[in-house]
Amino acid sequence: MRVLVCTCNNKIKLPDFDLGPDINLEMHTDLCKRKAAISPDEKVVIAGCSPSLMEGLFPDVNAEFVNLHEHIVLMGHSMDKAKDLIAAAVEKMKALTPIKRKVFKIENKNALIIGGGIAGIEVASRLSENGLNATLIEKAPFLGGTVAKLDRLYPEGTPYSHTLMPQIGKLISGKNINLFFNTEVKEIKGSVGSYKIILQTHSRGVIECTNCGKCTEVCPIEINDEGKKRKAIYYVPTFPDKYAIDWKNCTKCGECLKVCEGKIELENKISEKEITAGAVVVATGLNYYDACNVEEYGYGRYPGVMTTLEFERAVTSEELKPEKVVIVYCVGSRDSKHLPYCSKICCFLGLKEAKLITDRLPQTQVYVAAMDMRSSGTFEYLYNKLRERGVTFIKGKPSEILQRNGKLVVRSEDLYTNELLEIEADAVVLSTGFTPDKETFEKLGIKLNGDFPILFENSSLGNTDLPRGIFTAGSATFPAAVRDTLIDARKAAFSVLSLLKQDKIETLQPVARVDEDLCSVCRMCIGTCAYNAISIVDDKIKINEELCMGCGVCTITCPSYASQLETFNPEAFSRQIKSLVKEGDILALLCRWSAYNATDKAAYDKFSYPENVKIIRVPCSGAVDPSHVMDALDKGAKGVLIGGCYPDACHYAKGNFRAKAREQVLKMNLESMGFDKNVVRLEWIGKDEANKFVEIVKEMNK
Amino acid sequence: MINLKNADPTFKWEIAKQEGGKQILKCFGCSDCAASCPVRYFDERYNPRKIIRLTLLGMKDQVLSSPFLWFCAHCHACTEHCPQGIPVAELINAIKNYAVENGYCPEGYKIQVELLQKMGRLYEVEDFDLKKRQKIGLPPVDKTIPEVAKILEKTGILNKVGK
Numbered sequence: 001m002r003v004l005v006c007t008c009n010n011k012i013k014l015p016d017f018d019l020g021p022d023i024n025l026e027m028h029t030d031l032c033k034r035k036a037a038i039s040p041d042e043k044v045v046i047a048g049c050s051p052s053l054m055e056g057l058f059p060d061v062n063a064e065f066v067n068l069h070e071h072i073v074l075m076g077h078s079m080d081k082a083k084d085l086i087a088a089a090v091e092k093m094k095a096l097t098p099i100k101r102k103v104f105k106i107e108n109k110n111a112l113i114i115g116g117g118i119a120g121i122e123v124a125s126r127l128s129e130n131g132l133n134a135t136l137i138e139k140a141p142f143l144g145g146t147v148a149k150l151d152r153l154y155p156e157g158t159p160y161s162h163t164l165m166p167q168i169g170k171l172i173s174g175k176n177i178n179l180f181f182n183t184e185v186k187e188i189k190g191s192v193g194s195y196k197i198i199l200q201t202h203s204r205g206v207i208e209c210t211n212c213g214k215c216t217e218v219c220p221i222e223i224n225d226e227g228k229k230r231k232a233i234y235y236v237p238t239f240p241d242k243y244a245i246d247w248k249n250c251t252k253c254g255e256c257l258k259v260c261e262g263k264i265e266l267e268n269k270i271s272e273k274e275i276t277a278g279a280v281v282v283a284t285g286l287n288y289y290d291a292c293n294v295e296e297y298g299y300g301r302y303p304g305v306m307t308t309l310e311f312e313r314a315v316t317s318e319e320l321k322p323e324k325v326v327i328v329y330c331v332g333s334r335d336s337k338h339l340p341y342c343s344k345i346c347c348f349l350g351l352k353e354a355k356l357i358t359d360r361l362p363q364t365q366v367y368v369a370a371m372d373m374r375s376s377g378t379f380e381y382l383y384n385k386l387r388e389r390g391v392t393f394i395k396g397k398p399s400e401i402l403q404r405n406g407k408l409v410v411r412s413e414d415l416y417t418n419e420l421l422e423i424e425a426d427a428v429v430l431s432t433g434f435t436p437d438k439e440t441f442e443k444l445g446i447k448l449n450g451d452f453p454i455l456f457e458n459s460s461l462g463n464t465d466l467p468r469g470i471f472t473a474g475s476a477t478f479p480a481a482v483r484d485t486l487i488d489a490r491k492a493a494f495s496v497l498s499l500l501k502q503d504k505i506e507t508l509q510p511v512a513r514v515d516e517d518l519c520s521v522c523r524m525c526i527g528t529c530a531y532n533a534i535s536i537v538d539d540k541i542k543i544n545e546e547l548c549m550g551c552g553v554c555t556i557t558c559p560s561y562a563s564q565l566e567t568f569n570p571e572a573f574s575r576q577i578k579s580l581v582k583e584g585d586i587l588a589l590l591c592r593w594s595a596y597n598a599t600d601k602a603a604y605d606k607f608s609y610p611e612n613v614k615i616i617r618v619p620c621s622g623a624v625d626p627s628h629v630m631d632a633l634d635k636g637a638k639g640v641l642i643g644g645c646y647p648d649a650c651h652y653a654k655g656n657f658r659a660k661a662r663e664q665v666l667k668m669n670l671e672s673m674g675f676d677k678n679v680v681r682l683e684w685i686g687k688d689e690a691n692k693f694v695e696i697v698k699e700m701n702k
Numbered sequence: 703m704i705n706l707k708n709a710d711p712t713f714k715w716e717i718a719k720q721e722g723g724k725q726i727l728k729c730f731g732c733s734d735c736a737a738s739c740p741v742r743y744f745d746e747r748y749n750p751r752k753i754i755r756l757t758l759l760g761m762k763d764q765v766l767s768s769p770f771l772w773f774c775a776h777c778h779a780c781t782e783h784c785p786q787g788i789p790v791a792e793l794i795n796a797i798k799n800y801a802v803e804n805g806y807c808p809e810g811y812k813i814q815v816e817l818l819q820k821m822g823r824l825y826e827v828e829d830f831d832l833k834k835r836q837k838i839g840l841p842p843v844d845k846t847i848p849e850v851a852k853i854l855e856k857t858g859i860l861n862k863v864g865k
Contacts, residue, residue: 365711373730388727390714392758395731416731416755420703 001093003086004038005068006031006048012068017083019090032057040508043098045089047082050600051592051617060508062098064089064567065617067600074603077611085614088580095572102545104468104505106193110135111496112277114185114440117145118482119474120283121167122489123496128174130497135275136171137183141204141244142236143168145285146475149226149309151316153482154352155378163482168239181240185443186272188280191546192469192505195277203269205245206233208262215243215256215264223249226288227310228317233264279469279496282444283489284437286475289332289339291430296400297331304408304427305401308349311429315357322364322426326410327353328398329370333433340450343433345479347374350431351382354391362389367423369412371397394421401428434479444470445547447532449653453477468505468546471495510566511548512555514541518562525554525563530653551652552623556662568619574631580614583636586700588615588643588693589624593651595643595685595693602690612638613697621645621682622655626666629680639679639700643693646684656684709760717757720800722792729754735780735790741773748773750780750790757797766806771798807863815863819854822847 003025005014010029019025028036031048038044038061046054051065066089072082111127113120116138124134142148150160171177182202190196206215219231223246232249233256235242247268257264291299291307299305306314314320327350332338347370354366368391375383387393398412410423435451446453453472473492474485499505512533519541526534526541533547534554543554543563552565561570581587590596596617602609618624621644629640642663644656663682671677681700685693717723729751736742736751748770756765765771771794780790801807817824827845835842854860 387730390727417752421706422703423706
C-alpha cells in the first residue's frame with residue numbers, strides 16, 4: 001500500500017516513520033499541482049489538503065484521505081497527531097478490498113419516451129435532430145396530452161396550437177422516430193444502456209379513415225370529457241389525422257360501421273411488443289386532482305361548479321355566459337386531507353380563467369377567492385392587469401358552496417376586511433391541484449415519497465441523475481407550466497444525448513455489496529434503502545449497482561454485517577477507530593456532506609479546538625453503528641460526537657433520521673452499562689457552522 | 703356578514719373616476735398603508751386598507767357612512783409606503799369627495815363650511831386678537847373675507863353639503 005503525503009512545499013515537516021511492512025511512505029511537495037500517478041486498482045492513503053479538494057484532484061482512486069492541512073497545520077496541532085491519523089487511515093485501508101470498477105455498456109442507442117404530451121414530443125424531436133432513435137409511446141390515441149385540452153397558454157395568451165402544432169410537425173417530420181398510440185409500458189427490465197421494455201398496445205378501432213366525421217354524427221353515446229362533449233368515436237385535432245374509438249365507453253352497437261367510408265374494426269385487440277432502449281425518459285405529465293373529493297364544494301352535485309378545464313372549454317365553446325363567476329383557489333392543494341403540497345401552477349390557471357372570461361365577456365363580474373396568490377415571475381403582470389380590469393380578489397379560503405334559489409352561494413371570510421362574505425354566482429370554478437402519474441414510477445422501481453419520486457426530493461443536492469439511464473421531463477415530477485416544461489424537456493434531451501453518445505460508463509463510485517455467506521436474508525436492509533436499490537432475487541439479497549448511492553445505511557442495519565460498502569465497512573471502520581483513539585480523546589464522526597466541511601471552515605476562520613479532538617469522515621451520519629461508538633469508549637474516549645445534516649437536508653434522503661433513532665437506542669444502552677449517556681452526542685451541524693462545531697467539541701472537552 | 707348581493711359592483715369604478723382615485727384597482731391588500739398610518743396608533747378603528755377593500759367589494763353604504771373615513775390626517779405616510787404606487791391619501795380624499803357629493807357629509811364639515819361662508823375663515827377674529835396683533839407690531843386683518851363666500855358659491859359646494 002502506498003501512503004502519499006503532501007508536504008505543501010515543505011511547509012509540513014512530517015518526520016519519517018514506520019507504518020509496518022509493505023507500506024511505502026512517499027513525500028510529495030505539492031500533490032495539488034503534480035498529480036501523482038495512482039492506478040485505480042491499488043489502495044492508497046492520501047494525506048494533504050481537505051478531501052473536498054483532494055477528491056476532485058483524484059476522482060477515480062481507491063483512497064482514504066487524511067486532512068493534514070486543515071486539521072493539523074492550520075489548527076497548529078502537533079505532527080504526532082498527524083502520524084496517528086495516517087496510521088489509522090492505513091489500518092482502515094488494510095481491511096478494505098479495492099473498489100470494483102463498474103462498467104455500464106451503452107449497447108442500445110434508442111431512447112424510450114413515455115408520454116406524448118408537449119414534454120415527450122419535445123424530447124423525441126430534439127433527440128431525432130441529433131441523430132438518435134426515439135420511441136415515443138402515448139396512452140391516448142392522440143398526441144398532445146394536457147396542452148391539447150387547453151385553449152390558451154398564459155401569461156402570453158397565445159392559442160395552445162401555436163406552441164403544440166409546430167412541435168408535432170417537427171416530431172412527425174423527424175427521422176428515426178417510432179410512435180405508438182394507445183400504448184403503455186407493461187414491464188421494464190434491465191439497466192442503463194440495455195433496458196428491455198414490454199409495451200402493451202390497444203388497437204385504435206379505426207383502420208382506414210377519410211376524416212368524413214360521419215361516425216361521430218351517428219354514434220349514440222355522448223360523453224362529457226372534462227367539460228367537452230364528445231362521442232365514443234372521436235377526433236382530437238392534433239395527430240394522427242384519424243378517428244379513434246374510446247373502448248371504455250363504446251358499446252359496439254355498430255352504427256359507425258354503417259356510415260364509415262373507411263374501415264372500422266369493432267374489436268379491441270391487445271398486442272404486446274418488446275423493445276430495447278438505452279435510456280428512458282418519463283414524461284407522463286400530470287393529472288387533475290378529482291374535485292369530487294373536496295365534498296364541501298359540491299363538485300358533481302351542483303351543475304354550476306366546474307373545474308378550470310371544464311370552465312375553459314365551456315367558455316370558449318360559448319356554452320357558458322355567466323354574469324358572476326367565483327374562482328376558488330387551492331382546491332385539494334395545501335390541504336392535509338388531500339394534497340399536502342402546493343401544486344404550483346393552479347394559481348396561474350385561476351388567473352388565466354379570469355383573463356379568459358374578462359377578455360370575452362368584459363361585463364362579467366369575477367371574484368377570485370384565494371388564501372394566497374402565488375403568481376411568480378411573469379404571472380405577476382397578469383395579476384396586476386386583472387386587478388385593473390376590476391376582478392375582485394378575496395383573501396380567504398371559502399368554507400363551502402351552497403345552492404340557494406337556483407344560484408350558487410360561496411361562503412368565505414375576506415381577511416382583507418375581516419368580514420364574512422356570501423357571494424351569489426352563476427358559476428364557480430375550482431382551481432384544483434395536480435398529482436403526478438405514480439404508476440409509471442412504480443413500474444420503473446423508483447421509490448415515492450408521498451406522491452413524488454424520492455430522488456427528486458433533494459433535487460438541489462444534485463440527485464436527479466439517478467437511477468442511471470432514467471430521466472424525467474416536464475410535469476412528471478412536479479406540476480410545471482408549459483414554458484418550464486419545454487425547458488425541462490430540453491434538459492432531459494441533453495442528458496439523454498450525453499449518455500447515449502458514450503459507448504460505456506466507467507465509475508469507481510462505491511456501492512454496497514452483500515456477502516452471501518453471512519447474509520441470512522432477514523430483509524431488514526430492504527426497508528432502510530431510500531433508493532429501492534435492494535431487492536430479493538432467487539431468495540438472495542441483491543443490491544442494484546445503478547441505484548445504490550453509497551450512503552452505507554444498510555451496512556449498519558445488517559445484524560450480521562453482511563452488507564458492506566466498498567469504502568466503508570464496519571470492520572475497517574472499527575479498526576480505524578481503535579487505532580486512532582487514545583485515552584481522553586474526543587472522537588468526531590462527521591458526515592462528509594455537512595459537518596465535515598464545518599471543520600474545514602473552522603480552520604479557515606481561525607477557530608481553534610483542542611488537539612485531542614480526532615475527526616473521521618463518514619459517508620452519512622446514518623452509517624455510524626453503536627458498536628463504533630463503543631469501540632471508541634472502550635479505548636478511553638472522553639466523548640463521541642456524531643455530526644450530521646439538519647433534518648430534511650440529508651443528502652441520502654433519510655440517513656440522519658436513522659442516526660437519530662440509533663442515538664436513542666445507544667443512549668439507553670449506555671445508561672444500562674453505567675456510562676453517562678451524555679458522552680455521546682448527535683448534532684446537526686451545517687456546512688458552514690464552524691462555530692457550532694467548535695463550541696460543541698470544547699463543551700465536550702470540559 | 704356581507705352579502706355581496708347588496709353590493710354595488712359599479713362603486714369601485716365611480717371612485718376610480720374621481721380625481722386621485724384611479725389607482726384604487728391596483729390594491730392587493732398588503733396592509734402597508736394600515737401599518738404605516740400614524741392615526742391608527744391612536745385609534746385602531748381607522749384603517750385605510752379596510753376602506754379600500756370594502757370599496758373594491760362594492761360596499762358603498764358601509765364605506766360612505768363610516769365616520770372613520772374622516773379620520774385621515776393627510777400625512778401621506780401611506781402614499782410613501784404603498785408598493786403599488788397608489789396615492790392612498792389622495793384616494794381617501796377622492797372617496798371623501800364622492801361621499802360629500804352623495805350626501806354623506808358629516809356634521810362637523812357642514813359647520814366648517816358654514817363658518818367659511820360667514821367669515822371667510824374658520825377662526826373668528828375679534829377685537830382682542832387685533833389688539834394683540836397691534837401690540838407686537840403686526841398689521842390688522844379683515845374680520846370677514848367676503849370673497850371666500852363667493853368662491854364657495856361658484857364651486858357649488860354649498861349645495862353638495864346640503865346647505
